[in-house]
Amino acid sequence: MIRWHRNPQGTRSGLRWRRLFRCCLCQALPVFCLVITGISCPAAAVPAGDPPLEETGKTQAKETPSGLFLVKVTTARVGLYTPADPDGPKRIGRLRFVGGLQVHGHDERFGGFSGLVVAPDRSALLAVSDHGFWMRADIVGDAAGRPADLVNVAMAPIRDWRGDPVEPVGEDAEAIARSEGRLGPRLLVSFEHWHRVWSYPLIAGGSAPFLGAMLAPATPLRLPRKTLRHPANGGIEAMVELTDGRLLLFSEKDRLVDSRLTAWLVDPAGGRASPLSLVPIADGFAPSDAARLPNGDLLLLERRYRALEGPSAAIVRIARDDIRAGAVLHGEELARLVPPVTLDNYEALDVAIGPDGRTWLYLMSDDNYRRTQRTLLMVFSLEEGAGAAPAGEKESARSGAGRSSEP
Numbered sequence: 001m002i003r004w005h006r007n008p009q010g011t012r013s014g015l016r017w018r019r020l021f022r023c024c025l026c027q028a029l030p031v032f033c034l035v036i037t038g039i040s041c042p043a044a045a046v047p048a049g050d051p052p053l054e055e056t057g058k059t060q061a062k063e064t065p066s067g068l069f070l071v072k073v074t075t076a077r078v079g080l081y082t083p084a085d086p087d088g089p090k091r092i093g094r095l096r097f098v099g100g101l102q103v104h105g106h107d108e109r110f111g112g113f114s115g116l117v118v119a120p121d122r123s124a125l126l127a128v129s130d131h132g133f134w135m136r137a138d139i140v141g142d143a144a145g146r147p148a149d150l151v152n153v154a155m156a157p158i159r160d161w162r163g164d165p166v167e168p169v170g171e172d173a174e175a176i177a178r179s180e181g182r183l184g185p186r187l188l189v190s191f192e193h194w195h196r197v198w199s200y201p202l203i204a205g206g207s208a209p210f211l212g213a214m215l216a217p218a219t220p221l222r223l224p225r226k227t228l229r230h231p232a233n234g235g236i237e238a239m240v241e242l243t244d245g246r247l248l249l250f251s252e253k254d255r256l257v258d259s260r261l262t263a264w265l266v267d268p269a270g271g272r273a274s275p276l277s278l279v280p281i282a283d284g285f286a287p288s289d290a291a292r293l294p295n296g297d298l299l300l301l302e303r304r305y306r307a308l309e310g311p312s313a314a315i316v317r318i319a320r321d322d323i324r325a326g327a328v329l330h331g332e333e334l335a336r337l338v339p340p341v342t343l344d345n346y347e348a349l350d351v352a353i354g355p356d357g358r359t360w361l362y363l364m365s366d367d368n369y370r371r372t373q374r375t376l377l378m379v380f381s382l383e384e385g386a387g388a389a390p391a392g393e394k395e396s397a398r399s400g401a402g403r404s405s406e407p
Contacts, residue, residue: 061107066215067165068156071135072106075149078376082342093335095315095380098360099146100342103375109133109155111367111375114237115176115289116348117187118362119209125150125377126210127348127364128189132158132171134214145355147379156214158189161198163217170194174347175239175289178202179247181268187213188221188247190236195228197221197236197249224273227264237347238290240298245269248298248323250278250287261286265325274325281314281333288313289349293359296320300331301349301363313337313346315361315380334382344374351382358382 061069080097081088090097105111112130119125122145126136134156140149157165158173172192179186185202187210198218202210230236230251237252247266260277267273278300280286285302292298298318305311316331323329337343344365354360359382367373 060109066156067159068154068214069107071110071153071155073110073137073150073153074104074106075101077148078102078342078378080342081340083340091383092337092341092380093315093333094383095335095361096383098354098379098381099142099148100376100378101147101150103150103377105153105375107155108369110135110153111369113364113375114174114347114366115189116350116362116364117176117178117210118350118352120352122352122354122360124209125350125362125364126176126187126213128158128173128176130172130174130366130368132166132168132173134158134210136208136210136214147377150377152208154211154214159215159217161218161220166191170196174235174237174252177239177241177247177290179241179268181241181245186219188239188241189218190239190249192230192235192237195230195235197223197239197247221268222271223266223268224271227266227273230262238287238300240290240292242292242323243296243320248290250290250300252286252288259283260328263329265323276323276325276327276329278329278331281316281331281336285314288347291349291351291361293317293351294353298323299334299349299351299361301346303346305345310339311343311345312339313343313363335380342376342378344376346376346378354381356381358384 061071063069078100080090080100109131113127113135114130115128117126122139122141124136124138126134128134135153137150137153139147140151142148160166170191170193173189174192175190177188179188179199186199187202188197188199190197199221200213200216200218203212227249235252236249238250240248242248247268249264249266251262260279263276263278265274265276278287281302284304284306287300288303289301290298297320300316300318302314302316303311314336315334317334318329318331337346345368346363347366348364350362352360352362361380361382363378365374365376367375
């Protein structure tokens with residue numbers, strides 16, 4: 001063991017040096033802080049790992065007095081599989097691939113889309129984002145009606161009941177659904193962190209569908225408090241209005257003891273809510289969006305992310321007769337989207353009737369505002385009847401095989 005002995009003759013000298021060191025340190029510390037602040041401040045506005053905006057070509061478009069602004073986008077067609085293989089099948093489970101687009105917005109506010117509605121004539125779409133923005137675009141189709149481009153892309157901040165843009169603490173919009181309630185045609189939007197549902201007027205017709213909702217103030221929807229108790233980042237991720245006018249709300253992370261997820265049947269007119277639950281299609285999956293089919297059944301988009309596997313998604317069908325208070329919902333899996341399918345973080349779903357008379361599914365991905373992810377718009381046709389292959393059949397048959405693209 002080493003013992004240090006104080007030198008009595010050096011005590012006064014050592015004290016003098018220590019005082020001198022502290023004096024120099026106190027004088028140098030403010031200068032050091034200014035230097036560090038000057039170095040770090042220019043990069044503080046750029047998220048870690050992301051290049052400056054001028055390197056990505058992204059800027060902020062000028063807003064009109066109403067807050068609306070146009071966004072330049074670049075689109076490219078993508079196939080069902082990555083990489084492409086023209087000889088591969090076009091069907092996954094009971095879904096047949098129609099077409100797909102990868103969309104790049106030249107504005108830093110573009111992206112993060114978690115909810116989607118499509119015009120009944122498939123001419124336009126409206127999405128909501130994690131940073132509290134609307135995004136609408138006209139859909140350009142080819143001769144077969146498949147999506148070929150997005151044009152007239154406009155964005156605007158989602159507004160609160162005062163007509164002001166939503167505050168950052170409550171800007172995370174997660175789901176959007178149509179409603180035909182007592183207030184007339186409305187769009188319902190659910191939010192996370194500050195859990196709530198707001199409604200906006202849906203004006204039918206016109207040359208620019210959904211534009212009225214983008215500029216209107218919100219009408220808060222009065223819901224029982226028990227329906228709004230969710231983890232901060234796991235609230236009402238999927239929402240749909242049933243044929244009888246009730247709302248079905250799915251929680252993303254409010255799990256029961258047996259891994260079921262909480263859901264609520266809500267009567268907006270009477271303010272009553274009844275609990276029910278959802279059994280996810282597989283371990284780790286959670287609801288991400290929902291849409292109602294013409295016959296009243298529901299389609300539920302479920303997603304999962306695992307670090308070693310990446311993202312995956314499933315399309316699940318829930319029969320209308322199974323939806324009742326206290327029920328445990330077990331959906332029928334129609335398709336599982338796994339590699340080598342073209343994938344990203346699919347969060348948004350809506351349906352429309354295609355030119356062939358079949359139900360078309362529109363999926364949109366949330367890129368989380370990251371350069372490593374993409375905004376994808378994928379369209380599938382729902383194949384009904386005995387000719388439809390069971391879900392997952394094509395994936396298992398093609399494990400390790402070639403991959404298909406849009407012809």
